[in-house]
Amino acid sequence: xxxxxCGLIAVLVVAPIALAGxxxxxxxxxxxxTPTLSSQPSSSTTQDEIxxxxxxxxxxxxxxxxxxxxxxxxxxxxxxxGAPLEEKFSATVSAGTALVSxxxxxxxxxxxxxxxxxxxxxxxxxxxxQGLDCRTGQLALTGPAQTIDIGKQQDITSTVNAxxxxxxxxxxxxxxxxxxxxxLGRSVTLFAFLKTKSTPxxxxxxxxxxxxxxxxxxxx
Numbered sequence: 580x581x582x583x584x585c586g587l588i589a590v591l592v593v594a595p596i597a598l599a600g601x602x603x604x605x606x607x608x609x610x611x612x613t614p615t616l617s618s619q620p621s622s623s624t625t626q627d628e629i630x631x632x633x634x635x636x637x638x639x640x641x642x643x644x645x646x647x648x649x650x651x652x653x654x655x656x657x658x659x660x661g662a663p664l665e666e667k668f669s670a671t672v673s674a675g676t677a678l679v680s681x682x683x684x685x686x687x688x689x690x691x692x693x694x695x696x697x698x699x700x701x702x703x704x705x706x707x708x709q710g711l712d713c714r715t716g717q718l719a720l721t722g723p724a725q726t727i728d729i730g731k732q733q734d735i736t737s738t739v740n741a742x743x744x745x746x747x748x749x750x751x752x753x754x755x756x757x758x759x760x761x762x763l764g765r766s767v768t769l770f771a772f773l774k775t776k777s778t779p780x781x782x783x784x785x786x787x788x789x790x791x792x793x794x795x796x797x798x799x
Contacts (some may be wrong), residue, residue, distance in 0.1 A: 601711045602782040626788070629674040632797045636678055639687065639784050640686060648688060655710025656718050656749075664710075668703045670694060674678045675769075684778035688794055690769045697742075700765045704743050707760045707769075708732060711747050736758070739791040747785060750776075757786040761794055768793060 635642040650673075652663050661667070675690030678791045710716075711732065715725040730748040735741075744761035759770040769791070772786040 580737050593767025623707065623738065624672060624693060626672050626674050629672060629693070630676075632689075632691065632799075633674060633676040634678070634689055634789070634793050634796065638792060639678055639794070640791065642681050643678045643687070644681055646679045646686065647676040648675045650675060651719065653719055653724065654717075655707065655719075656729065657713035659717050661710070661751075664703070664706065666706065667706060668694065668699060670732050680778075680783070682745070682782070683775075685772075685774040685783050687773075687789070688769075688771045692769070692796060693769050694765050694767065697762075697765050700767050702761050703767045704745075704760050707767075708745060711749075711758060716749075718749070718756075725751055727756065730786045735761075735787055735790065737792070738787060739794050741794055744794075746770075746790070757788065761790060763797060768797065 584780060591725075635679070636645060650665070652665060654661050654663050670692035671694060673690060673692040677686065677688045678685040692703070694703060711729060713729055715726055716729055718727045719725075727749045728751075732745045732747045734744070735746050736744045738744075739761055741761040742763055744759065746759035748759055749756045749758060751773060754773050755776055757770075757772040757775075759772075761768050768790075770790055772783075772789070774780075774783060
């Protein structure tokens with residue numbers, strides 16, 4: 580599967596999606612002496628600290644590997660004429676990763692973005708929610724943007740122990756996609772999970788459980 584949705588999730592957004600064939604620019608887990616990202620990052624938090632808090636293939640279980648992560652500059656699916664997320668709210672620092680299934684048919688992306696304060700981070704999540712609040716929208720998955728069907732947003736704040744979080748199921752002709760956004764203090768984490776419609780759910784980690792695990796790692 581040759582896809583280039585790595586930016587949606589990153590932008591999602593939740594972000595377009597980190598799909599197969601994406602090579603992560605911010606990779607593995609923290610090693611000895613590596614600083615970690617607290618749930619209340621300070622103004623001096625670095626990109627390396629964020630990168631160290633991202634999920635790794637090991638966190639998703641057997642069968643996943645790192646891929647290239649390419650943040651998206653595209654508008655959100657329901658705001659095709661609106662400003663892309665990064666133009667609307669520029670992050671002070673960010674890092675992302677993309678992981679793909681070795682067996683094919685599935686990919687995952689995660690991006691953590693830090694903002695000047697919690698109020699801005701709240702506005703970011705609200706803007707993302709607005710950008711996914713329609714029945715159909717445009718999303719770049721494998722090249723040019725294509726129409727996706729967008730389901731009802733689910734509030735997962737308490738499920739993933741966040742300051743605010745939601746997830747939404749979307750679908751394209753060949754793919755099922757889950758997009759999510761979660762806020763911890765002044766940080767916003769964007770997630771995208773993509774699988775082909777022929778890939779069984781039972782073969783993959785549960786997206787909401789992955790979001791919870793990612794936020795636990797950030798808090799730790």
